Amino acid sequence: MISKAFVWWLLIATILLLGGFYGVSLVTHIPIVLYIATIAFSVMTFLLYKNILQANDKSPRRFVTAFMASVTVKLLVTATFLGIYIYFNKDQKVPVALGMMVVYVVNLIVLVRNLTNKVSN
Numbered sequence: 001m002i003s004k005a006f007v008w009w010l011l012i013a014t015i016l017l018l019g020g021f022y023g024v025s026l027v028t029h030i031p032i033v034l035y036i037a038t039i040a041f042s043v044m045t046f047l048l049y050k051n052i053l054q055a056n057d058k059s060p061r062r063f064v065t066a067f068m069a070s071v072t073v074k075l076l077v078t079a080t081f082l083g084i085y086i087y088f089n090k091d092q093k094v095p096v097a098l099g100m101m102v103v104y105v106v107n108l109i110v111l112v113r114n115l116t117n118k119v120s121n
Contacts, residue, residue, distance in 0.1 A: 002050055006114040013110050014042040017103060031092050033085060034099040044074065045107045049114065056119060067115065071108070078104050 017038045021030050048070035055066035078100055086093040 002046075002053065003114065003118060005117070006049060006110070007046075009110050009114060010042055010046060010107075013106050014038060017106055020102075021099065028095070029092075030099070031089070031096055034096065034103070037081065037100060038103050041074070041103050041107050044077070045111055048073065049111055052115060053118065063119065070111070074104065074108070 018035060021034050021038065024030055052063065052066045052070055055062040082097055082100055085096055089096070
């Protein structure tokens, strides 16, 4: 069962990321794709969290496999997205790459923090 704490942490992290990107966009140009990627990664983190919890209910070995697979999936999706985006938009590669790194790390922190609390109980 997905905890309310995870949903709140994920929602707060998403709002803070979107607000941060908006704040930076007041100073410099931030591509709209970062806003879309933030929401997409939050949805993906939610789905992966659900999958990891289902694996945890079956066995600890499946939990480890599901967790490692989720980190790998997110990393490959990030790399693929960045590769395609930078190939077509070379002039905006630095802000998009830095923004995606921040989105990836924040979502990973939310995922690991809540999994640690859920599994240790």
